[in-house]
Amino acid sequence: NAGVMQNPRHLVRRRGQEARLRCSPMKGHSHVYWYRQLPEEGLKFMVYLQKENIIDESGMPKERFSAEFPKEGPSILRIQQVVRGDSAAYFCASSPAGLATQLSSGANVLTFGAGSRLTVL
Amino acid sequence: KQEVTQIPAALSVPEGENLVLNCSFTDSAIYNLQWFRQDPGKGLTSLLLIQSSQREQTSGRLNASLDKSSGRSTLYIAASQPGDSATYLCAVRVVGGYQKVTFGIGTKLQVIP
Numbered sequence A: 001n002a003g004v005m006q007n008p009r010h011l012v013r014r015r016g017q018e019a020r021l022r023c024s025p026m027k028g029h030s031h032v033y034w035y036r037q038l039p040e041e042g043l044k045f046m047v048y049l050q051k052e053n054i055i056d057e058s059g060m061p062k063e064r065f066s067a068e069f070p071k072e073g074p075s076i077l078r079i080q081q082v083v084r085g086d087s088a089a090y091f092c093a094s095s096p097a098g099l100a101t102q103l104s105s106g107a108n109v110l111t112f113g114a115g116s117r118l119t120v121l
Numbered sequence B: 001k002q003e004v005t006q007i008p009a010a011l012s013v014p015e016g017e018n019l020v021l022n023c024s025f026t027d028s029a030i031y032n033l034q035w036f037r038q039d040p041g042k043g044l045t046s047l048l049l050i051q052s053s054q055r056e057q058t059s060g061r062l063n064a065s066l067d068k069s070s071g072r073s074t075l076y077i078a079a080s081q082p083g084d085s086a087t088y089l090c091a092v093r094v095v096g097g098y099q100k101v102t103f104g105i106g107t108k109l110q111v112i113p
Helices: none
Strands: A005-007 A010-013 A019-024 A031-037 A043-050 A053-056 A065-068 A075-079 A088-095 A116-120 B004-007 B010-014 B019-025 B030-038 B044-051 B056-059 B062-067 B072-077 B086-094 B101-103 B107-112
Touching: A005 A088, A010 A019, A019 A088, A019 A116, A031 A075, A043 A065, A043 A075, A043 B101, A075 A088, B004 B086, B010 B019, B019 B030, B019 B086, B019 B107, B030 B062, B030 B072, B044 B056, B044 B062, B044 B072, B072 B086
Parallel strands: A010 A116, B010 B107
Antiparallel strands: A005 A019, A019 A075, A031 A043, A031 A088, A043 A053, A065 A075, A088 A116, B004 B019, B019 B072, B030 B044, B030 B086, B056 B062, B062 B072, B086 B101, B086 B107
8 A cells, every 4th residue: 555645746837837746546445635735834625526526625725725635546726827925835635435424443543645835936 | 624633842862761742633524544654854654543443553663642632642752762863743634524634733853862
């Protein structure tokens, strides 16, 4: 089990370019969450997706940012026309199907990828 | 809106000490609470998960407790080691409809040899 895979691990973009970050959830996980961590700050929720559905995008800026989780392939976080303030670590996490009726140790554990660090020059 | 607070923001202790990290949350209608460790420049590693029906979980030198009614959780680290130096994050998952996780800003721990 390879865990949650994020790529690229490091991405450098110039202002105005597009950044595309990819996340492959753990095998069997159908829920994906994206978080942003600014330097010296905590993780901030951006968007929560299930396959082909955006469930909650309340933490994502309305402009320039978009996310998708297609039926096939990884989840993608896209940032258009990047600005210096977009420089941050972007983390993806996945979990098994939620709303489990039986709670057990280890169920619904949120598993994180190693993150993608975006630097905007 | 769920808010998660962690105190202290930073902690420095000599090796061998026992220590307690605190996490408080404003909405007690939680599904579970999870403690993570983050090393500088790295991702998050899950340490302990406590379901809402549980009071505590233990793993090795780590013990996490949960008091839903008071909106608090503690992470106890016994016999601290320099390798424990990291930022410890508390994350709370809410109940209802879908599940969204809210993180505290973390406690940065330094264990001095």
